[in-house]
Amino acid sequence: xxxxxxxxxxxxxxxxxxxxxxxxxxxxxxxxxPEYAALFAGLRRLRPAxxxxxxxxxxxxxxxxxxxxxxxxxxxxxxxxxxxxxIPAREWARLERGLIQRVRALDRFCADVYGPRRxxxxxxxxxxxVVTSEGYRREMAGVVPPAGRWVHLAGVDLVRDDRGVWRVxxxxxxxxxxxSYVIQNRAxxxxxxxxxxxxxxxxxxxxxxxxxxxxxxxxAPEGVDDPRVVLLTPGPANPAYYEHAFLAQQMGIxxxxxxxxxxxxxxxxxxxxxxxxxxxxxxxxxxxxFLDPACFRGxxxxxxxxxxQAHREGRVxxxxxxxxxxxxxxxxxxxxxxxxxxxLGEEPLxxxxxxxxxxxxxxxxxxxxRLDRLxxxxxxxxGGYGMLIGPHASRAEREAFAERVRRNPRGYxxxxxxxxxxxxxxxDGRFQARHVDLRPFxxxxxxxxxxxxGLTRVALREGSLVVNSSQGGGSKDTWVLRAPEGARxxxxxxxxxxxxxxxxxxxxxxx
Amino acid sequence: MLxxxxxxxxxxxxxxxRAETFSRLLEVSHALAxxxxxxxxxxxxxxxxxxxxxxxxxxxxxxxxxxxDERSVAWFLTFSESNPNSILACIARARxxxxxxxxxxxxxxxxxxxxxALELRDWPPEALARNGVYEFxxxxxxxxxxxxxxxxxxxxxxxxxxxxxxxxxxxxAEKTARLLEVKFHFLVPADxxxxxxADLHQWRxxxxxxxxxxxxxxxGAAWSSPETxxxxxxxxxxxxxxxxxxxxxxxxxxxxxxxLGAIPADADAVALAGAAxxxxxxxxxxxxxxxxxxxxxQARCNExxxxxxxxxxxxxxxRAGGAQHSQAVRQAQN
Numbered sequence: 001x002x003x004x005x006x007x008x009x010x011x012x013x014x015x016x017x018x019x020x021x022x023x024x025x026x027x028x029x030x031x032x033x034p035e036y037a038a039l040f041a042g043l044r045r046l047r048p049a050x051x052x053x054x055x056x057x058x059x060x061x062x063x064x065x066x067x068x069x070x071x072x073x074x075x076x077x078x079x080x081x082x083x084x085x086x087i088p089a090r091e092w093a094r095l096e097r098g099l100i101q102r103v104r105a106l107d108r109f110c111a112d113v114y115g116p117r118r119x120x121x122x123x124x125x126x127x128x129x130v131v132t133s134e135g136y137r138r139e140m141a142g143v144v145p146p147a148g149r150w151v152h153l154a155g156v157d158l159v160r161d162d163r164g165v166w167r168v169x170x171x172x173x174x175x176x177x178x179x180s181y182v183i184q185n186r187a188x189x190x191x192x193x194x195x196x197x198x199x200x201x202x203x204x205x206x207x208x209x210x211x212x213x214x215x216x217x218x219x220a221p222e223g224v225d226d227p228r229v230v231l232l233t234p235g236p237a238n239p240a241y242y243e244h245a246f247l248a249q250q251m252g253i254x255x256x257x258x259x260x261x262x263x264x265x266x267x268x269x270x271x272x273x274x275x276x277x278x279x280x281x282x283x284x285x286x287x288x289x290f291l292d293p294a295c296f297r298g299x300x301x302x303x304x305x306x307x308x309q310a311h312r313e314g315r316v317x318x319x320x321x322x323x324x325x326x327x328x329x330x331x332x333x334x335x336x337x338x339x340x341x342x343x344l345g346e347e348p349l350x351x352x353x354x355x356x357x358x359x360x361x362x363x364x365x366x367x368x369x370r371l372d373r374l375x376x377x378x379x380x381x382x383g384g385y386g387m388l389i390g391p392h393a394s395r396a397e398r399e400a401f402a403e404r405v406r407r408n409p410r411g412y413x414x415x416x417x418x419x420x421x422x423x424x425x426x427x428d429g430r431f432q433a434r435h436v437d438l439r440p441f442x443x444x445x446x447x448x449x450x451x452x453x454g455l456t457r458v459a460l461r462e463g464s465l466v467v468n469s470s471q472g473g474g475s476k477d478t479w480v481l482r483a484p485e486g487a488r489x490x491x492x493x494x495x496x497x498x499x500x501x502x503x504x505x506x507x508x509x510x511x
Numbered sequence: 512m513l514x515x516x517x518x519x520x521x522x523x524x525x526x527x528x529r530a531e532t533f534s535r536l537l538e539v540s541h542a543l544a545x546x547x548x549x550x551x552x553x554x555x556x557x558x559x560x561x562x563x564x565x566x567x568x569x570x571x572x573x574x575x576x577x578x579x580d581e582r583s584v585a586w587f588l589t590f591s592e593s594n595p596n597s598i599l600a601c602i603a604r605a606r607x608x609x610x611x612x613x614x615x616x617x618x619x620x621x622x623x624x625x626x627x628a629l630e631l632r633d634w635p636p637e638a639l640a641r642n643g644v645y646e647f648x649x650x651x652x653x654x655x656x657x658x659x660x661x662x663x664x665x666x667x668x669x670x671x672x673x674x675x676x677x678x679x680x681x682x683x684a685e686k687t688a689r690l691l692e693v694k695f696h697f698l699v700p701a702d703x704x705x706x707x708x709a710d711l712h713q714w715r716x717x718x719x720x721x722x723x724x725x726x727x728x729x730x731g732a733a734w735s736s737p738e739t740x741x742x743x744x745x746x747x748x749x750x751x752x753x754x755x756x757x758x759x760x761x762x763x764x765x766x767x768x769x770x771l772g773a774i775p776a777d778a779d780a781v782a783l784a785g786a787a788x789x790x791x792x793x794x795x796x797x798x799x800x801x802x803x804x805x806x807x808x809q810a811r812c813n814e815x816x817x818x819x820x821x822x823x824x825x826x827x828x829x830r831a832g833g834a835q836h837s838q839a840v841r842q843a844q845n
Contacts, residue, residue, distance in 0.1 A: 063629070064622050064625060064626055065618075065622060065625075066610070066621070066622075066625045234838065234839035234840075234842045235611075235835070235836075235839040236607070236610050236611060236839075237836045237837075237839040237840045238839045238840060238842050239840070241610075245610070245613040245614050246614075248614040249613065249614035249615075254513060254516070254614075255612075255613075255614045256513060257515065259515065260513045260514075260515055260516075270513060271513060271514050271515075272512050272513055272514065272773070273512045273513075273514050273517045273670075273768075273773050273774050273823040273824075274512070274772050274773050274774060274775065285842070286842050287842050290838060290842065300838065301834055301835035301838055302835060302838050302839055302842075
């Protein structure tokens with residue numbers, strides 16, 4: 001059942017098969033989608049060897065920059081695919097509204113959970129679900145963080161199903177990573193494949209760290225005019241250390257470890273060579289349970305003793321808010337559409353994946369009967385771990401998982417398997433279709449703003465649905481294409497037979 | 512400036528400088544041993560043993576090697592894992608420290624260091640034996656020049672830069688003083704009749720070990736006098752590798768840091784830097800006590816390092832231990 005791209009196929013796309021999946025680049029009949037037409041025409045003139053050379057150059061960029069992810073203790077370059085993923089302006093505008101709506105509601109939900117709990121009282125979400133969430137922090141009950149903000153940076157994972165419908169797969173509200181890759185992917189594209197930009201008008205992304213800094217500053221404790229913001233990292237041993245260093249550098253803020261901070265006189269200070277200096281906002285990239293031995297795990301070696309007390313007293317902002325994980329709980333996910341209606345009085349703009357809560361008796365039996373067709377996830381899992389992909393699992397794996405679910409139904413949810421959309425990925429000298437998702441980022445200071453596009457993640461193993469970098473995932477640059485001005489055709493000079501024209505924004509190199 | 516960050520900057524610069532110094536020493540020694548009296552394997556006493564002394568790791572060297580010759584010393588200085596100051600170890604240490612302060616460095620600095628570390632790590636050791644040390648040493652030197660150039664030209668000369676400057680020049684002052692001390696007997700021959708071509712050969716080598724051959728030649732000074740060579744390397748304030756210049760840089764960097772409020776104005780290191788310079792002014796070339804004075808200058812350099820560690824770098828939860836490392840690794844980034 002494979003549809004092939006018809007006649008005059010560029011060598012790069014020889015044997016490219018759609019296999020009945022929704023393909024990001026091609027229509028069901030094998031013709032390129034309109035937004036991809038110029039890119040496809042340009043690729044037609046490129047020999048596979050030339051594309052391979054570019055890919056190798058991009059790989060070198062990654063190694064040179066030390067953009068590596070540590071998998072099982074080994075440093076690996078973050079695999080990057082040079083063919084960008086394109087999103088037309090109109091489609092992005094719709095997604096953007098949906099993302100902003102969702103993050104706004106989730107932020108309100110956090111404030112409500114640790115505040116009046118109206119949503120519980122009004123029966124929108126069960127109290128038991130909230131207080132049994134792994135992400136719930138009773139230490140935050142009654143706390144109103146500075147500026148009332150809980151979610152400063154959100155990564156909302158989106159997928160497209162077999163009809164091309166965008167669906168939210170999950171929310172990441174604790175320490176979502178990937179923003180640095182969005183920016184660096186673009187920088188490497190400009191360096192390695194400038195001609196691909198051609199006639200496209202691509203929304204820039206390199207201002208994202210500036211937006212984040214603005215959001216962090218806007219969330220400073222009251223009365224602080226010129227807040228000092230720091231990024232708290234677990235240190236170079238952490239797999240995402242590159243991102244921490246990159247964001248700190250881009251924002252121009254100190255990159256600090258727990259031992260660089262100290263709490264004295266109920267305030268947080270930086271230990272400098274000349275003594276102590278005050279800190280007002282901590283953008284933390286460590287698990288909150290490791291943040292403060294006086295409040296959470298006593299055995300933490302990477303935290304700051306007393307910081308939670310300073311936070312609760314409103315003297316220091318911690319971003320994202322401590323306990324925001326209650327809102328990205330995979331069981332709470334099932335209630336997000338209702339939360340949007342409840343808090344914002346709006347209909348949700350983004351679809352979700354049909355989800356079953358296994359602590360509901362009837363859902364549990366229904367799910368266990370159909371395990372071979374569903375995806376089961378641990379509610380607090382991250383990085384693609386602790387999940388069962390029913391259709392890909394063996395009978396023994398399914399039975400073992402069923403047993404775990406029965407022992408702890410609150411710990412799991414089940415979702416209908418989504419036939420994730422696919423996109424061409426350059427592997428072994430030609431394009432092959434691989435499943436992709438999209439992690440856009442929403443930055444929330446005074447007002448939520450989405451970074452155009454986001455990180456397109458690719459499951460590099462054939463047939464795999466797991467895109468996480470910790471499990472062999474790669475990424476693509478994601479281009480939000482600006483609408484043509486007044487829908488006029490592009491200037492004639494830019495459209496010569498689909499040849500790659502000169503790059504349009506090659507002057508914006510980052511890093 | 513964070514204490515941990517200051518220390519990482521300081522060690523980034525020191526380690527790069529050390530790798531460059533050792534690579535130049537290795538290259539010069541290699542060339543020196545090819546010709547004249549020191550050729551044909553007779554260079555052990557004249558070239559390779561002093562080189563081990565200059566690196567200051569004689570005991571560690573003797574623990575692993577029977578005798579100092581071209582093979583053993585070259586290995587010890589390049590790849591040896593038992594030598595914490597091998598060129599590879601210095602570059603790796605510089606990279607690790609630079610990674611901790613990557614946000615403060617121009618991107619080209621970290622990238623050059625990363626590229627050099629990866630290239631040298633993958634350098635086939637047998638190529639060193641087969642093709643000689645030149646290419647290896649040149650790679651190290653070029654990386655160092657690039658890194659130091661970008662640091663100087665691409666950074667604001669703020670407190671971060673001053674810590675780099677401090678590390679680089681303290682390392683350089685100490686190593687030049689040691690180079691002079693170890694080679695002293697060539698400079699002040701007990702028997703004036705030894706003023707023979709072989710010694711000219713040695714003097715030239717000494718100058719190029721300090722990267723000073725051309726600079727010295729431009730002075731128009733004749734090769735005639737060992738004193739002029741020593742005076743140049745020790746006292747010429749206009750030459751960036753002389754002990755005098757380096758100590759002045761150390762003193763200036765400390766002064767700037769104090770002025771910026773990055774270190775206390777009454778830090779011990781400031782007084783020590785002054786004392787080292789004073790010792791230098793009193794030094795008289797040709798006096799029998801010169802080796803002792805050179806030794807004293809090195810001691811002052813080490814005291815400055817100690818004082819910095821105590822007053823500016825030390826912080827209570829000192830150094831990442833294994834448990835902290837494993838917690839850092841496990842932090843989920845979702």
